[in-house]
Amino acid sequence: MANEQALTKALILDTAEQVFRRFGPDKTSVVDIAKVLQVSHGTLYRHFASKAALREAVTERWLNVSIAQPLQEIADRTDVQATERLRIWFDALISAKRKYALEDPEMFAMYTAVTLDAAEMIQFHVQGLIQQIAGIIEEGIQAQELKAGSPGAIANGIFMATSRFHHPAHASEWRVQAVDTDFADVWHVLLGGIQL
Amino acid sequence: MANEQALTKALILDTAEQVFRRFGPDKTSVVDIAKVLQVSHGTLYRHFASKAALREAVTERWLNVSIAQPLQEIADRTDVQATERLRIWFDALISAKRKYALEDPEMFAMYTAVTLDAAEMIQFHVQGLIQQIAGIIEEGIQAQELKAGSPGAIANGIFMATSRFHHPAHASEWRVQAVDTDFADVWHVLLGGIQL
Missing domain, CATH: 1.10.357.10 (Tetracycline Repressor, domain 2)
Known part of the structure; x- marks a missing residue:
């Protein structure tokens, strides 16, 4: 649903928190979070440099x-x-x-x-x-x-x-x-x- | 070297400590310790019921x-x-x-x-x-x-x-x-x- 313009920090953090909870932080990848946000992982990496940063x-x-x-x-x-x-x-x-x-x-x-x-x-x-x-x-x-x-x-x-x-x-x-x-x-x- | 008579608690603990240090507690097995003591693992189990106990x-x-x-x-x-x-x-x-x-x-x-x-x-x-x-x-x-x-x-x-x-x-x-x-x-x- 999200497009790049709507990709606020709060939306990324809300989504990341949900995905981390669902899969566990070890098994979650940045690609998993990007998928739920419907953006490319490259786009997500422009906001957070790594999974550790997220x-x-x-x-x-x-x-x-x-x-x-x-x-x-x-x-x-x-x-x-x-x-x-x-x-x-x-x-x-x-x-x-x-x-x-x-x-x-x-x-x-x-x-x-x-x-x-x-x-x-x-x-x-x-x-x-x-x-x-x-x-x-x-x-x-x-x-x-x-x-x-x-x-x-x-x-x-x-x-x-x-x-x-x-x-x-x-x-x-x-x-x-x-x-x-x-x-x-x-x-x-x-x-x-x-x-x- | 050890026979069953010489198998004191102190000797078992000295040996177990050495073997735990050498291989690390996770990788060490009771069989490893028994081998160094030159006794069967059955004999060793009569003194300590498990690796955890050792x-x-x-x-x-x-x-x-x-x-x-x-x-x-x-x-x-x-x-x-x-x-x-x-x-x-x-x-x-x-x-x-x-x-x-x-x-x-x-x-x-x-x-x-x-x-x-x-x-x-x-x-x-x-x-x-x-x-x-x-x-x-x-x-x-x-x-x-x-x-x-x-x-x-x-x-x-x-x-x-x-x-x-x-x-x-x-x-x-x-x-x-x-x-x-x-x-x-x-x-x-x-x-x-x-x-x-």
Whole structure:
């Protein structure tokens, strides 16, 4: 249906995401995606230089829409204090990751693979999340709710310290019941480290 | 060389470790190991029920000798206070993991695979490490150097919070230079959470 003029980035990404889900990212070729778009693979290559680039772009969009944007809304809330907002933020991050690992395994597997292959894009995504946390922490310091310190370093510390609960390399451990006790133990020490 | 009488567990594990290293755990068969031991594979199966059991036993011994025992010596030191001993303990754990990931990739790959397959053995190993930390923390609480609390829960919290730096699923990230800054940020928040 698509002609070259209608071939927007959004249409390519929508189609690529569908095809990746249907065939799996390993078995999908650029030709498969071009076929569904009814364009030549040469045309598609003018927009994305490789299958890896397409896979990365689809994952990047998914991370923004499914993870970063909903978390930004929590970070921006003005109705809850910093400490409680941090907890809501981490609970949302962790439950989103667990939900997608279980309910959207195709996309989650692609995201896990991209985490290893597209270090720069993932680094950018993670930095965005850490900035959200840093914003909450800065407000908490100003409100004399949290200990003084560098909001960026504190945010980086608590993000890295909770990796076990949101980094895709640990997805197989999220089904074990002990994971909730483990998070409670981690959170207790972290809170003690940041609260005034 | 070996006859059935001389076929000790240590000899089997020494030989299995050598053969796993030489051929890689995937390509090694129980028959390969039996051949080097000059026993029938039936004889070997009387000691270990499967290749998976052999692989698990070799990894378990390696974890004890290379990780748990040297760390126990640090945990038992009486010449340094709890806070400093905790840092020495974690530095030793993290540098041992990094060293083996780089310098003994065959054994490290086997350990990474076993981490997914032999959850019970790994769980037992991890619980042993957490008990070592809990011992240090208990002494620190008694010395009024650390905040009061459950030593086991605090130890579990700081072990889980440092997963990014010692869990084999993160080995590919240990080569990035930012990992040392990340650990410093995590350690700073954790120390703030446990020190009196």
